[in-house]
Amino acid sequence: MMKHNYSAGPCILPQEVFKQASDALLNFDNLDLSLIEISHRSKNFVAVMDNAVQLVKDILGVPAGYSVLFLQGGASLQFCMIPFNMMKLKDGKASYLVTGTWASNAQKEAALFGESHIVASSKDKNFSYIPKGYAVPEDSNYFHCTSNNTIFGTQMKAFPEVSVPMICDMSSDIFSRRIDVSQFDMIYAGAQKNMGPAGATLVIIKDELLGKSGRAIPSMLDYRTHIDKESMYNTPPVFSVYTSMLTLEWLKKNRGVSWMEGVNNQKAELLYSEIDRNPLFHGTAATEDRSNMNACFLLNDESGKDVFDAMWKEAGIVGINGHRSVGGYRASMYNALTVDSVQALVDVMREFERKQG
Amino acid sequence: MMKHNYSAGPCILPQEVFKQASDALLNFDNLDLSLIEISHRSKNFVAVMDNAVQLVKDILGVPAGYSVLFLQGGASLQFCMIPFNMMKLKDGKASYLVTGTWASNAQKEAALFGESHIVASSKDKNFSYIPKGYAVPEDSNYFHCTSNNTIFGTQMKAFPEVSVPMICDMSSDIFSRRIDVSQFDMIYAGAQKNMGPAGATLVIIKDELLGKSGRAIPSMLDYRTHIDKESMYNTPPVFSVYTSMLTLEWLKKNRGVSWMEGVNNQKAELLYSEIDRNPLFHGTAATEDRSNMNACFLLNDESGKDVFDAMWKEAGIVGINGHRSVGGYRASMYNALTVDSVQALVDVMREFERKQG
Numbered sequence: 001m002m003k004h005n006y007s008a009g010p011c012i013l014p015q016e017v018f019k020q021a022s023d024a025l026l027n028f029d030n031l032d033l034s035l036i037e038i039s040h041r042s043k044n045f046v047a048v049m050d051n052a053v054q055l056v057k058d059i060l061g062v063p064a065g066y067s068v069l070f071l072q073g074g075a076s077l078q079f080c081m082i083p084f085n086m087m088k089l090k091d092g093k094a095s096y097l098v099t100g101t102w103a104s105n106a107q108k109e110a111a112l113f114g115e116s117h118i119v120a121s122s123k124d125k126n127f128s129y130i131p132k133g134y135a136v137p138e139d140s141n142y143f144h145c146t147s148n149n150t151i152f153g154t155q156m157k158a159f160p161e162v163s164v165p166m167i168c169d170m171s172s173d174i175f176s177r178r179i180d181v182s183q184f185d186m187i188y189a190g191a192q193k194n195m196g197p198a199g200a201t202l203v204i205i206k207d208e209l210l211g212k213s214g215r216a217i218p219s220m221l222d223y224r225t226h227i228d229k230e231s232m233y234n235t236p237p238v239f240s241v242y243t244s245m246l247t248l249e250w251l252k253k254n255r256g257v258s259w260m261e262g263v264n265n266q267k268a269e270l271l272y273s274e275i276d277r278n279p280l281f282h283g284t285a286a287t288e289d290r291s292n293m294n295a296c297f298l299l300n301d302e303s304g305k306d307v308f309d310a311m312w313k314e315a316g317i318v319g320i321n322g323h324r325s326v327g328g329y330r331a332s333m334y335n336a337l338t339v340d341s342v343q344a345l346v347d348v349m350r351e352f353e354r355k356q357g
Numbered sequence: 358m359m360k361h362n363y364s365a366g367p368c369i370l371p372q373e374v375f376k377q378a379s380d381a382l383l384n385f386d387n388l389d390l391s392l393i394e395i396s397h398r399s400k401n402f403v404a405v406m407d408n409a410v411q412l413v414k415d416i417l418g419v420p421a422g423y424s425v426l427f428l429q430g431g432a433s434l435q436f437c438m439i440p441f442n443m444m445k446l447k448d449g450k451a452s453y454l455v456t457g458t459w460a461s462n463a464q465k466e467a468a469l470f471g472e473s474h475i476v477a478s479s480k481d482k483n484f485s486y487i488p489k490g491y492a493v494p495e496d497s498n499y500f501h502c503t504s505n506n507t508i509f510g511t512q513m514k515a516f517p518e519v520s521v522p523m524i525c526d527m528s529s530d531i532f533s534r535r536i537d538v539s540q541f542d543m544i545y546a547g548a549q550k551n552m553g554p555a556g557a558t559l560v561i562i563k564d565e566l567l568g569k570s571g572r573a574i575p576s577m578l579d580y581r582t583h584i585d586k587e588s589m590y591n592t593p594p595v596f597s598v599y600t601s602m603l604t605l606e607w608l609k610k611n612r613g614v615s616w617m618e619g620v621n622n623q624k625a626e627l628l629y630s631e632i633d634r635n636p637l638f639h640g641t642a643a644t645e646d647r648s649n650m651n652a653c654f655l656l657n658d659e660s661g662k663d664v665f666d667a668m669w670k671e672a673g674i675v676g677i678n679g680h681r682s683v684g685g686y687r688a689s690m691y692n693a694l695t696v697d698s699v700q701a702l703v704d705v706m707r708e709f710e711r712k713q714g
Contacts (some may be wrong), residue, residue, distance in 0.1 A: 003389050007396050010595060018391045022382040025375050031675075032360050034375045036554035036600070039364050039676060072429040072556065073577060076591040080575035105576075112573050192592055197393035199429065199556045199594030216469050218437035219462075220430060234433040235549055237556030238367060239596050243393070318388075319396060 004341035007319030008150050008294060008332045009172065010192040017246045017336075024242065035242055040235050048242050049231060055248035059256050060174075062181050062204055067227045069203040070241050075171045075190045078201065079106040081221050082167060082186070083113035087141050089214035095119045095140040095164070099156075100127045100149035101325065102169060107144070119143070126326070127152040129286035136162045141213075142185065148173035150193075151323045153296035153330060154289040159183055165209055173293050174202070175251060176335055177261040185209050193293070194335045196244030199237040251335065260335050267333045267342045268292040274346045278353050280304065284326055298328035304356055311355075312348045320345070361698035364676030365507055365651060365689045366529065367549040374603045374693075381599065392599055397592050405599050406588060412605035416613050419538050419561055424584045426560040427598050431547045432528045435558065436463040438578050439524060439543070440470035444498050446571035452476045452497040452521070456513075457484045457506035458682065459526060464501070476500070483683070484509040486643035493519045498570075499542065505530035507550075508680045510653035510687065511646040516540055522566055530650050531559070532608060533692055534618040542566050550650070551692045553601030556594040608692065617692050624690045624699045625649040631703045635710050637661065641683055655685035661713055668712075669705045677702070 005012040028035035029044045038045060053068045062068060071077070087094050092114025096107035098121035110116035117140065120131035127149060136143045142165040148155045150172040159166065165185035174187070175194040181187065186205045192198040203223070210224055219225045225233050231241075251260065272290060275283045275297045284296040299305060312320065322328040331345060362369040385392035386401045395402060410425045419425060428434070444451050449471025453464035455478035467473035474497065477488035484506060493500045499522040505512045507529040516523065522542035531544070532551040538544065543562045549555040560580070567581055576582045582590050588598075608617065629647060632640045632654045641653040656662060669677065679685040688702060 001389050005390060005394055007394060010393055010395060010397060010592065012394050013391070018382050018393075021393075022379045025379040025382065032358050033362060033675065034370070036367055036375075036378075037362055037364060037369050038367060040367060040555065072431070072594070073434070074429070074591045077430070077577045080577060109575060112575060190592060192595075197596055198397065198592045199597055218466060218469060220434045220437060234431045235367065235547060235555045237429070237594060237597065238549075239554055239600075240556055240594065243596075318390065 001316055004315070004317045004344050005319055005337065006317060006331045006333070006341075006345070008323070008330060009334075010198050011319075011332055011334045012336045013196065013243070013247055014250045014336045017243060017250055020246050021239070021243045036239055040232065040238055045238060048245055049236065052241055052245035052248060053231070055245060055252055056202065056204070059248060059252055060179065060181050060204070065208065066181065066204055066206050067223075069205070069223070069226045070231045070236060070244070071201045071203055071226060072199065072237055074198075074201055075102065075169055075188060076105065078169070078188045078203070079109035080112070081223070082106075082142070082144065083110045084215060084217050084221050085210060085213055085223050086165070086167070087113045087213060092213070093117060093137070093140050095136050095143045097131065097134065097143070097145040098123065099130055099146050099154060100152050102171070103146040103149070106146070106169065110144075122154075127154065128284055130154050130156055130289040134160075136160065136164060138163050140164045142167050144169070148291050148293050150294050150332070151325050153285045153291045153294040153326070155291035155293065157289070165206075173291070175248075175257060175260065176264050176293060178257050191240055191244050194247075196247045197240050199240035200244055263339065264292045264333065264335070267337065267339055268295065270339065270342050270346060271295050271331060271333065274349050278349050280353050280356060281349065284328070293332060293334060295331045295333065296322060296326050296328065297331075304352070307355065308352050311352055312345065315344055315348050317345055317348065358673055361672070361674045361701050362676055362694065363674060363688045363690070363698075363702070365680070365687060366691075367555050368676075368689060368691045369693045370553065370600070370604055371607045371693045374600060374607055377603050378596070378600045393596055397589065397595055402595060405602055406593065409598055409602035409605060410588070412602060412609055413559065413561070416532065416605060416609055417536065417538050417561070422565065423538065423561055423563050424580075426562070426580070426583045427588045427593060427601070428558045428560055428583060429556065429594055431555075431558055432459065432526055432545060433462065435526070435545045435560070436466035437469070438580070439463070439499070439501065440467045441572060441574050441578050442567060442570055442580050443522070443524070444470045444570060449570070450474060450494070450497050452493050452500045454488065454491065454500070454502040455480065456487055456503050456511060457509050459528070460503040460506070463503070463526065467501075479511075484511065485641055487511050487513055487646040491517075493517065493521060495520050497521045499524050501526070505648050505650050507651050507689070508682050510642045510648045510651040510683075512648035512650065514646070522563075530648070532605075532614060532617065533621050533650060535614050548597055548601050551604075553604045554597050556597035557601055620696065621649045621690065621692070624694065624696055625652065627696065627699050627703060628652050628688060628690065631706050635706050637710050637713060638706065641685070650689060650691060652688045652690065653679060653683050653685065654688075661709070664712065665709050668709055669702065672701055672705050674702055674705065
């Protein structure tokens with residue numbers, strides 16, 4: 001049975017990517033060998049890594065002067081790599097916009113290295129909005145923000161103009177919309193939403209940012225190590241990089257992020273309209289900050305929960321239980337989720353309204 | 358065409374594992390979903406992680422008081438995590454046995470944290486032997502060794518009795534032979550030899566070792582973080598953990614490491630006998646320290662290289678070019694390589710002798 005997969009991450013990827021990855025595990029590049037049994041130094045895998053890097057550059061329009069890396073450890077390892085590389089040893093100071101759980105974790109991690117300043121936080125209202133109008137101190141070594149908050153369903157629709165380097169965790173919305181990479185000094189993202197399976201982490205970094213912290217940085221935590229070795233300092237996560245490459249090929253073939261942004265707007269509009277129209281539901285995030293990736297909503301009357309849950313399960317919908325921090329439902333509409341899948345959920349919500357009415 | 362895959366890592370895994378992993382990418386656990394699109398918090402994946410951990414414990418006989426973790430970053434990230442967690446902030450000192458490239462990298466990394474003492478090194482003879490009879494200073498916070506040196510084809514056949522905690526990098530021979538885990542305070546290994554595909558790192562650690570360094574440790578680098586969260590502090594490398602679980606299931610089903618050790622002895626005996634017998638070749642490692650995993654050997658007369666290379670390629674052999682540090686050939690005979698594949702190489706070496714004779 002065809003499932004409508006609303007999982008928040010790891011999440012749905014294009015069906016053709018699952019098929020291609022599955023095939024490569026049996027016979028990769030017609031080598032009569034599995035993708036995962038060949039050397040990462042073989043020309044076949046080096047081509048995969050090169051291609052994955054080039055696709056990121058092409059799709060996002062990465063300007064000269066930036067390096068593109070595929071690392072391990074997820075965004076969480078970046079939370080300490082960033083201050084290691086970028087917060088000065090002497091009187092180091094960094095500024096963080098705290099818009100959710102991951103943004104908060106990043107900010108806390110930086111406090112091990114120096115002053116970790118919070119420019120603004122939306123914790124007062126359970127991270128249901130994106131603060132605006134904050135000031136970023138000019139003596140900050142960098143400013144850090146999180147473009148999309150998976151758990152709370154909020155998304156930065158614009159990024160501030162700041163006078164210090166801007167670093168953005170785009171784990172849950174990279175490749176979902178157009179961005180101007182030159183606005184950022186570093187962008188990073190765990191692969192497991194719009195890019196690929198868990199196990200790889202994308203880093204896009206302005207080379208001139210590095211080598212200024214004055215810290216002795218362990219080799220694996222030093223971005224220069226990975227830039228110098230083209231993400232092959234040690235064995236890379238072969239399968240995750242390959243499957244990310246497949247997903248990026250799919251995206252490029254389908255006219256890239258401009259097309260994707262249009263589709264994602266359409267899906268978000270479809271679902272949020274229903275949440276707003278249907279008298280049995282309400283959204284949890286401030287309207288202007290609603291995420292196009294993760295829509296969080298609650299039942300107005302919890303007594304209908306069992307009926308509603310049975311209905312969406314019956315329709316083949318999976319993965320829409322809300323995170324415990326918000327409750328209710330979270331429908332994650334990543335790139336590979338089709339408009340038809342969103343329509344299937346909207347249909348269930350309407351049918352539920354009829355039944356309950 | 359059936360290949361005989363001698364790749365040094367990533368390397369051959371059981372054929373049934375490739376098939377099972379390939380199937381799981383299309384439909385995992387009969388969920389009508391791919392393995393890589395489900396939440397790592399789902400009961401289906403939590404069962405995978407739990408099973409993988411239990412298999413490690415069962416196969417190696419891990420005693421109580423040790424935790425088993427699946428992390429990211431490879432052995433190389435462990436090189437800095439170990440001193441972060443285990444070398445004391447005040448007057449920290451660690452002792453390293455330097456038997457190859459990776460052992461040397463581990464030793465160098467520790468120097469960022471305190472005194473990184475070399476108890477012995479075989480660098481004087483291009484790491485072609487394992488030093489013995491060294492003393493480990495009693496004021497060391499730990500002693501670190503590398504059980505098998507993939508590049509140079511040497512292997513520790515016994516481990517020293519030391520009065521300080523013993524930590525061993527077993528990346529390239531774990532699960533290939535019986536070990537007494539209680540002899541060690543920590544064992545770690547990149548997955549991509551005998552355990553699974555690249556992208557996961559196994560850590561077996563004695564809990565009482567932790568919390569004594571006096572250092573402020575970044576969350577992702579602190580073993581306690583991962584112990585507390587059962588390797589799920591952040592999204593784990595789902596595919597690599599799953600495929601490692603499949604490989605461990607295969608190993609357990611096939612009577613575990615005692616059986617494997619016998620087969621590996623048989624394969625090594627077969628190949629080394631031919632290297633020693635055949636007048637056209639010679640081995641590079643000291644006989645008593647020869648690795649059962651990686652056999653390094655050279656042609657006595659390099660002028661035969663093109664003929665020999667054409668012959669093994671014709672026989673379907675792949676991945677036996679030596680590492681640039683040693684040259685010649687390196688035949689890696691990991692668990693999933695069959696005796697028949699070793700026989701195929703031996704046959705080519707004999708045929709080459711007849712031709713050249």
